[in-house]
Amino acid sequence: MIKVGIIGCGKITEVRHAPEYDDNKDCELVAFFDNMHERAELLAKQYGGVACDSVEQLLAMDLDAVSVCVANVAHAQISIQALNAGKHVLCEKPMAISVDECNAMIECASKNNKQLMIGQNQRFANAHVKAHELIKSGEIGDVISFRTTFGHPGPEGWTNDKNSWFFDKKLAKFGAMADLGVHKTDLIHYLLDDEVIEVSAKVVTLDKKFPDGSPITVDDNSMCLYTTKKGALGMMHASWTFYGEEDNSTIIYGTKGCIKCYSDPKYSLIVERRDQDVEYLELDVMTSNKEQTSGGRVNTFVIDSFIDALVNKTDVVISGKEASKAMRVVLAANKSSEINQAVKVEY
Ligand SMILES: NC(=O)c1ccc[n+]([C@@H]2O[C@H](COP(=O)([O-])OP(=O)(O)OC[C@H]3O[C@@H](n4cnc5c(N)ncnc54)[C@H](O)[C@@H]3O)[C@@H](O)[C@H]2O)c1
Structure with missing residues (x-):
């Protein structure tokens, strides 16, 4: 035990x-x-x-x-x-x-x-696991480009604290880019078996304010243009100002078709093969912050995977080394926004 x-x-x-x-x-x-x-x-x-x-x-x-x-x-x-x-x-x-x-x-x-x-x-969500499998087996050919988004109305609706640390640079250090963007960056590394090697980004505070009306001290929106080692080009948008429904979608475009994850409320995975019928898969529904904060019980499989590795004495599936790659991209995005130039990611 x-x-x-x-x-x-x-x-x-x-x-x-x-x-x-x-x-x-x-x-x-x-x-x-x-x-x-x-x-x-x-x-x-x-x-x-x-x-x-x-x-x-x-x-x-x-x-x-x-x-x-x-x-x-x-x-x-x-x-x-x-x-x-x-x-x-x-x-x-x-x-x-x-x-x-x-x-x-x-x-x-x-x-x-x-x-x-x-x-x-995000690596454990069913549609992402299936998409990874399909991309690896060449179902959509070589990946050309991608678009990945994680946006919701902000952490105020998530934590139990009105004056949450999420907006405080001293405790959070970063905003939406590290909170949500790190998920999607890590997801791209996983789905494509690839690494982001260059980033051009705007990491900005557009709307969120402290109760006194001053802007929060971390970013609430980050838009990044990524280039990967294998040559794919993609957009990543992380936002705390999507005041409608949460968006957690990722679309990968390849030479033989395209894969859409969590872009449709019913079908969590849609595979559009070039010149063939579209395949709609109902694998699961991405759980939103709204559902979780209103008592919805989910299993993210993170804990099961961690315990499984400890019981079986194997390596964990998302190691510090692997996850640190996405953090390097987050840091490069911040740098890019600061100097208004593309930045190479150092590994
Ligand atoms: N994997 C995900 O999708 C996901 C989702 C939400 C939050 N998170 C991460 O989980 C972490 C916690 O976020 P949360 O949403 O639970 O925030 P939260 O504000 O609800 O809870 C954080 C808790 O940590 C305590 N705390 C803070 N600093 C501490 C310290 N130095 N020592 C002891 N206790 C301390 C606070 O008192 C608070 O109770 C964050 O890093 C956040 O990014 C991950």
């Missing part, structure tokens, strides 16, 4: 980590910590286990693994602390806030011989 502790007991823990660990028969939730102690207490009461008074107290316990679900700026420091304490780590995205931090996490996992997984859950 894998014994698990969770650090950070906010929304993502409430709707995903805690219930998904609880549903997994190979693990047991034994400890919780949050700066807001009452949140840890609430979860300990609901799932069993101890509400700890500090990260150190939690890490001193007999645990195999830890989920790190705190504000972005603390991901690296807490993950490193946990790895050095001999725990396997599942850290939420965005992995960290700098390349140096990503490298330090990867090195620390390797030095301690522990697994480090990053919660890039």
Whole structure:
């Protein structure tokens, strides 16, 4: 039985980590910590286990693994602390806030011989898994271009905090680009078995404001033009200002056809082969923030995959090294916007 502790007991823990660990028969939730102690207490009461008074107290316990679900700026420091304490780590995205931090996490996992997984859950969505399989088998030929979008009305409707850290540069460091753009960038790497090597971007704050009317200190929209190593060209839009329905769609255009993921409310995957009938697949529905915050229970398969790797002593499927590639693109996009020029991504 894998014994698990969770650090950070906010929304993502409430709707995903805690219930998904609880549903997994190979693990047991034994400890919780949050700066807001009452949140840890609430979860300990609901799932069993101890509400700890500090990260150190939690890490001193007999645990195999830890989920790190705190504000972005603390991901690296807490993950490193946990790895050095001999725990396997599942850290939420965005992995960290700098390349140096990503490298330090990867090195620390390797030095301690522990697994480090990053919660890039888009890789587990059914239509993405199927699209990956179809692209790999050559169903749409060589990929020419793509368009990927992740937009919703913003994190205010997601967290339980009115004055959420998501808008505060000191705690979040980045806005929509690292919150949503990192998902879609990682997804492109996965779907295409490729890497973004150059980015031209506008990473901007167009609409969101603090209660006093001043603009938030992180971006609320990011539009990026990506070039990949294999030569594909694509657009990525991450937005916190889609005030209608959430958009979580990705379209890949190849020499023999095109694949559309989550672009249609009914058919999560549409395969349009050149000069052939269109194939409509009803695999699943992408769960929106709206559904999850109104009590909808989902399984993102992130936790099952993490626990599965620990039980079977295999490598996690989304390693720190793999996820850090998307973070490098996020950082390059920020740089591109800052200097108003295309930026090469350093790997
Ligand atoms: N995979 C996904 O799709 C997804 C979705 C939402 C959030 N997230 C990520 O999960 C993380 C948490 O987000 P959330 O939505 O749960 O936010 P949240 O504000 O609801 O919860 C964060 C919790 O962490 C606590 N916290 C913050 N810094 C801490 C620290 N240094 N030590 C201890 N506790 C600390 C806060 O008190 C709060 O309870 C973020 O990094 C976010 O990007 C991932």
